[in-house]
Amino acid sequence: MTVPAIDGWFTDSALLGTRCGSCGSYFFPPERAFCRNPACGSAELEETELSSTGKVWSFSVNHYDAPAPFTGKAPYAVVAVELTEEQIVVLGQLSATSDPSALKIGDEVSLVVEELSEGSEEVVWKWRTT
Amino acid sequence: MANDVAVLGVGMHPWGKWGKPFVEYGVAAARSALDDAGISWRDVEFIAGGETIRNGYAGYVAGATFAQALGWTGVPVATTYAACAAGATAIDIARTRILAGLCDVALVVGADTTPKGFLAPTWGDNPSDPDWRRFRLLGATNPTYFALYARRRMELCGATEEDFARVKVKNSKHGLNNPNARYKKEYTVDEVLTSPMVSDPLRLLQICATSDGGAAVVLASMEYAKRHGVADPVRVSAVSTVTPTFPNTVIEMPNFSTDSAATVAQPELGFRDAIAAAAYEQAGLGPEDLSVAEVYDLSSALELDWYENIGLCKAGEAEKLIRDGDTTIGGRIPVNPSGGLACFGEAVPAQAIAQVCELVWQLRGQAEGRQVEGANVGLSINQGLFGHGSSVIVTR
Incomplete structure (x- = not known):
C-alpha cells in the first residue's frame, strides 16, 4: 500500500496541474482558486495532466542530507525540467534508477512515481533519464 | 535629487556565531549608528525593524523589540518582512516617511541569530507551508537552487569551477581588513576547489554560511542633515x-x-534585471555611473549573474570581468569590497542594511584597508525569497 506524499499533485503517471479556461496559462502546483496571469484572474481553472516528458534545464547532486522533513539520504539529485508544451520548468528528484553522473542539460527525461525515500510508504513524482 | 534622503549614521555589530540574543546585536548596531550620526535615540522620530523569523515572537515584531531595548520613547514603529530583502524594505519605509514629510529622522535596524547548518523550514511540521514541502518532497x-x-x-x-573559485578568492582578500567580517582568511583557487562538494557544482567554500550580526542606519531629510551641520551627506537616491x-x-x-510562458510572452527584463533597472531609473543613473557595488553572493557563482543583472557587462561576459580583475579593488568596478557574504555569511534581516553601511563607508572614504578610491556612487542588490527585490543606490 502506497500513499502519495502530497494529495492532488500527481497521478500514477503524470503531474496534475491546472489550466486557465480563459487565458490558457498552466499552473503547477495546481492553482485552484484564481488564474495568476495579472491580465486574466479568471476562476475557471481546469485540472489537467502535464506532459510527462521534458528536457533538463539544470540539475544538482546534493552530497549532504537536507534537514528534516526530508527523509532521504545523500547523494541525491534534484532536476529542473522544461516542459515544452506548457513552457514551464518543474523541479523533481532524479529517479533512484538514473545515474546523475551521466546527466546533461538538454537531456530528455520522463516522469516516474517512486517511493519518497528508500523504504518509505509514501510516493512522489521523480524524473528518470530515457 | 528631490527624492534623496541623507544617511546621517551607520553602524554594525560584527558578524559571527556569537550565540547571543539577536536584540543585543541590533541594539549595539543602533547605538553605533546613532553615535555616528551624532544624535540621541530620543531624537529619533520613526523606527523600522527588519523581522527575523527564527527568534520567536520578539523577532516577528523586531522594530518594537529594538525600541523597547533602546528605551520606550513613544516613537512610531514598523516591522517589515521580505526574507533577504527585509532590510531594504525597512529602509524604504523609513525613507518614504521622511520624503512624505511625516518625520525628519528615522532609525532602521536589522539583526539575526541563526542556527547551525542548512536553513530549514521554520514553522515545524506544517505540510501547508511551501517551504516545508520543498524540503519534504x-x-x-x-544551495540546491544556487x-x-x-x-x-x-x-x-562557459563558466568554469575556477571562475566561481576566483570570486571567493577575490572576496576573501577584500574582507581581510574588514573589522565586521566573520571570515578573515585569504583563500587560493586550489583551496576552494578542494573544499567538500555540497550541491554539485558548488563546494563548501562557494556557498555562504548563516551568521549572527546586526546593522543599522540613521536616515534624515536633507533639511535636517543641513540643520545638523552635515552639508554633504551620503544620500540614498533609490530603493527598489x-x-x-x-x-x-x-x-x-x-x-x-x-x-508558464505558454500564453503570455516573457517580460523584457527578467526579475533580477528588473530590480536593478528600477533602482537606476529612480536615481536617474546607469551602470556607467557606478564606482562600487555590493551584490548578494549567496554563492560565488551567483555573484557573476549579478554583474550582468546590474549592467556591468553584457549577458555571458561576467567570467571575463572576474578573470581580468575588473571587480577587484583597484579594478574598473570593484564588487563586494566588504568581502561580501563570502566573508560575512548571511544574517538575513541585517544583510541588506549591512550592504548599505559598507557603501556609505566607501563613499565617505572611511573603508580602511578596503577603500575604493574616489567612490561616489554605490549600488547594493539582492533578492528575497518569494519575490522580493532589494536594491539601494547611494550617492555623494
Missing part, C-alpha cells in the same frame, strides 16, 4: 523593492516550478 535546500543557476551558467556562458512580472520564467526558491 525534493530535499531542495537553498547550484541550478551555477550549472546553467556553466552550460550557457519590485516584485517579478508574470510570467517569471526562472525557477526561484522555494518554488516547485516557474510560471
Whole structure:
C-alpha cells in the first residue's frame, strides 16, 4: 500500500496541474482558486495532466542530507525540467534508477512515481533519464 | 535629487556565531549608528525593524523589540518582512516617511541569530507551508537552487569551477581588513576547489554560511542633515523593492516550478534585471555611473549573474570581468569590497542594511584597508525569497 506524499499533485503517471479556461496559462502546483496571469484572474481553472516528458534545464547532486522533513539520504539529485508544451520548468528528484553522473542539460527525461525515500510508504513524482 | 534622503549614521555589530540574543546585536548596531550620526535615540522620530523569523515572537515584531531595548520613547514603529530583502524594505519605509514629510529622522535596524547548518523550514511540521514541502518532497535546500543557476551558467556562458573559485578568492582578500567580517582568511583557487562538494557544482567554500550580526542606519531629510551641520551627506537616491512580472520564467526558491510562458510572452527584463533597472531609473543613473557595488553572493557563482543583472557587462561576459580583475579593488568596478557574504555569511534581516553601511563607508572614504578610491556612487542588490527585490543606490 502506497500513499502519495502530497494529495492532488500527481497521478500514477503524470503531474496534475491546472489550466486557465480563459487565458490558457498552466499552473503547477495546481492553482485552484484564481488564474495568476495579472491580465486574466479568471476562476475557471481546469485540472489537467502535464506532459510527462521534458528536457533538463539544470540539475544538482546534493552530497549532504537536507534537514528534516526530508527523509532521504545523500547523494541525491534534484532536476529542473522544461516542459515544452506548457513552457514551464518543474523541479523533481532524479529517479533512484538514473545515474546523475551521466546527466546533461538538454537531456530528455520522463516522469516516474517512486517511493519518497528508500523504504518509505509514501510516493512522489521523480524524473528518470530515457 | 528631490527624492534623496541623507544617511546621517551607520553602524554594525560584527558578524559571527556569537550565540547571543539577536536584540543585543541590533541594539549595539543602533547605538553605533546613532553615535555616528551624532544624535540621541530620543531624537529619533520613526523606527523600522527588519523581522527575523527564527527568534520567536520578539523577532516577528523586531522594530518594537529594538525600541523597547533602546528605551520606550513613544516613537512610531514598523516591522517589515521580505526574507533577504527585509532590510531594504525597512529602509524604504523609513525613507518614504521622511520624503512624505511625516518625520525628519528615522532609525532602521536589522539583526539575526541563526542556527547551525542548512536553513530549514521554520514553522515545524506544517505540510501547508511551501517551504516545508520543498524540503519534504525534493530535499531542495537553498544551495540546491544556487547550484541550478551555477550549472546553467556553466552550460550557457562557459563558466568554469575556477571562475566561481576566483570570486571567493577575490572576496576573501577584500574582507581581510574588514573589522565586521566573520571570515578573515585569504583563500587560493586550489583551496576552494578542494573544499567538500555540497550541491554539485558548488563546494563548501562557494556557498555562504548563516551568521549572527546586526546593522543599522540613521536616515534624515536633507533639511535636517543641513540643520545638523552635515552639508554633504551620503544620500540614498533609490530603493527598489519590485516584485517579478508574470510570467517569471526562472525557477526561484522555494518554488516547485516557474510560471508558464505558454500564453503570455516573457517580460523584457527578467526579475533580477528588473530590480536593478528600477533602482537606476529612480536615481536617474546607469551602470556607467557606478564606482562600487555590493551584490548578494549567496554563492560565488551567483555573484557573476549579478554583474550582468546590474549592467556591468553584457549577458555571458561576467567570467571575463572576474578573470581580468575588473571587480577587484583597484579594478574598473570593484564588487563586494566588504568581502561580501563570502566573508560575512548571511544574517538575513541585517544583510541588506549591512550592504548599505559598507557603501556609505566607501563613499565617505572611511573603508580602511578596503577603500575604493574616489567612490561616489554605490549600488547594493539582492533578492528575497518569494519575490522580493532589494536594491539601494547611494550617492555623494
